[in-house]
Amino acid sequence: MSAPDAAVPDTVLVRRVRLGDRTAFDEIITKHGPGMYRFALRMVGGHQADAGEVVQEAFISAWKNIETFEARSSLRTWLFSLVSRRAADLQRKRRPTPIDDDVLSAIAPASHRDPLQDVMDKELIAALQVALAELPHQQRAVWLLREVEDMSYDEIATTLTMTPDSVRGQLHRGRKNLAERMAQWR
Secondary structure, rough: OOOOOOOOOOOHHHHHHOOOOOOHHHHHHHHHHHHHHHHHHHHHOHHHHHHHHHHHHHHHHHHHHHHHOOOOOHHHHHHHHHHHHHHHHHHHHHHOOOOOOOOOOOOOOOOOOOHHHHHHHHHHHHHHHHHHHHHHHHHHHHHHHHOOOOOOOHHHHHHHHHHHHHHHHHHHHHHHHHHHHHHHHH
């Protein structure tokens, strides 16, 4: 099997997959899988096995339902919407759990100059993880897609099957809830 060509547009890959080309689907997995996994990992509280299961189920669904992809949105947003639904299903089956310590470390990188600052950064991240885990599913999903995955409001709306105005509202409420929960860190 040859290495995936990043220059192949998603529309071409989708057409090839619809014709039964498994290597094209492998290219889709290689291209979009890492972002989907990052999103799933955050949505399921940092549990790697659960995130892997969510992404695997999303890709199985994508393979089975590629004919239903109408390209009204990007392939990326369609795949992220599959991940979001699978993560929500999994979370409904289980109690909420705190996010793994290293998941959000990029938001507050460790300080190399001051051990006290390092401790405070770790405490901040731990508090943020707890606060995120306490957010309702939609608010957490919108916040993560906007703040971590850097999706536009329209992309988030398509991914989560909501309107851009609903995205703005969920993001506003999520930010407000996080601000309240994180007030001691101001």
